[in-house]
Amino acid sequence: MELFKTFKKDYFNYLISIIFPSIISGISVPIFKHILGPENYGYFSIWLNAILILVAVLSSWISQSVLRFYQESENKQAFIQKTIMICLKTQLLFFLPVFIAAYFFSNEIFTSILSVLLLIVISHQFSVLAIIQSGFLSKKVIWSELLRTTSFFVISIYLLKFTKIIFIHSLLLSSLISYFISLIYLALQLKRKWINNQKPISLVIDFKLFSSFFKYGAPMSLWFIFFYLLSYIDKIFMLKFCGPVFQGNYQAIFDLIYKSIGIIISPVTTSLFPILVLAYQNSNTLEIKKLLKKILIFEIVALFITSFMYWIFGANLLLHILKINSTSTYKWIGFIVLLTGFIWQFSMLIHKKFELKKQSKVLLLIIFVSFLVQLLFYFLFQKYKSPLVFPLGFLFSALTYFFLISFGELIAIFKQKFNLNLSIL
Secondary structure (H helix, E strand, O other): OHHHHHHHHHHHHHHHHHHHHHHHHHHHHHHHHHHHHHHHHHHHHHHHHHHHHHHHHHOHHHHHHHHHHHHHOOOHHHHHHHHHHHHHHHHHOOHHHHHHHHHHHHOOHHHHHHHHHHHHHHHHHHHHHHHHHHOOOHHHHHHHHHHHHHHHHHHHHHHHHHOOOOHHHHHHHHHHHHHHHHHHHHHHHHHHHOOOOOOOOOOOOOHHHHHHHHHHHHHHHHHHHHHHHHOOHHHHHHHHHHOHHHHHHHHHHHHHHHHHHHHHOHHHHHHHHHHHHHHHHOOOHHHHHHHHHHHHHHHHHHHHHHHHHHHHHHHHHHHHHOOOOOOHHHHHHHHHHHHHHHHHHHHHHHOHHHHHOOOHHHHHHHHHHHHHHHHHHHHHHHHHOOOOHHHHHHHHHHHHHHHHHOHHHHHHHHHHHHHHHHHHO
C-alpha cells in the first residue's frame, strides 16, 4: 500500500504538470491549424516529429539509463555530473551530421541550424528531466512543462502574426526557445538540490558508466525510434495516398486526442518507473505486481468511460473545434486513435517488467515486429486508398505489441486455469 500512496502523490503532481500544458496545447492545435492551414500544419508536425525521432536515436539511451540506474548509484552528485558530461560530449558529436541531413531535406541553412540546435537542447532537457524524475522532484516538472508550453504558444503566435519570418522558422525557433527555458529552470533546480559544493565538474567521461548506459540504453534508443515511427509512417502514407488536406486533418485529430489522453494517462508511466526501480532494488516484487494490476484496472475503466463519452458527444465536439467536416470517416479515425492510445498505455505498464530486468533487447525485438506488422498492413491494404487504413495500421501495430509483451502473462494464466481444471477433474 505504501507504493500506491507514493504513486498517487507523484501521479497527481505529474497530472498537474500536464493539465495546464495540455490545455494550452489543446487550444494551440486549432489556432495553429487555422493560421497555417492543414498543409503547413501537417508539414511542421512531420518536421518536428522527425527531430523527436532523432532525439530518440541520439539521446534517449541516456535518459532511459538515468531512470534505470539512478537508484543504484551510491553517490548521487557524482552520478549526475557524470551523466551531464556524457550527454554534453556525445550530443556535440552529432552537430555536423545532423546539420547536413537537415540541409539535405530542407535545402535551407537557417532551418538546418534551428533543427540541430533544437535537437541538442531537447536532448539535454530530456536527460536533466530524467534526473529530476528519478529524484522524486515531481513538483518541479509542473513548472518546467508550464514554462515550456506557455512560452512556445506565446512566442509562436507573436512570430506568426507580427513578424515576416516564415512559418517553419517561427515554429522551430519558438520550440527551441521554449525547450531552452525549461532546460535552464530544471538545471537550476538540479544545482540547488544536489550540486551544492564548489568542486569543479570533471570533463572526463566515466567509461564504466558510459558502458552501462550504452548496453542498456542503446536498445531503448532504437526502441524509441520504432515507437516514434509507428506514429509517423501513418502520416507519411496518408500524405502520399490521400493528399495534404486529409493528412493535415488526421494530424490535427491525432494531436488533439493523444494530448487529451496524455492529460490522464501519461502521468502514470512518468511517475511509476522511478517508484518501481526503487521497489525492485528492495526486492519488493509482490507490491510491484499489486500496484501494476491496480493501475491497469483503472486504465481499462477509463477506456470504457472515454469511449462512451466520445460517441455520445466527443466526436462532434472534436470535429467542430478543429473545423473538420463531421463525417463518419473522421469520427471513426478519431475513435481508432483513441483506442490505440489506450492500448499503447496498457502495453507500457506491462513492459515495465522488462525494463526492471534490463531486458531492453527483448523490448527492441517486440517493437520491431510491431513495426513490420504496420508496414505489412499498409502494403496489403493501401490499394483501397481509404483514410481509415492508416490509423487502422497504427492500431494493429499496438495490438501486436500488446499481445507479444503480454505473452508470458497470458501463458501463465492459461497454465493456471488448465491446472485448475485438471485438479477439479
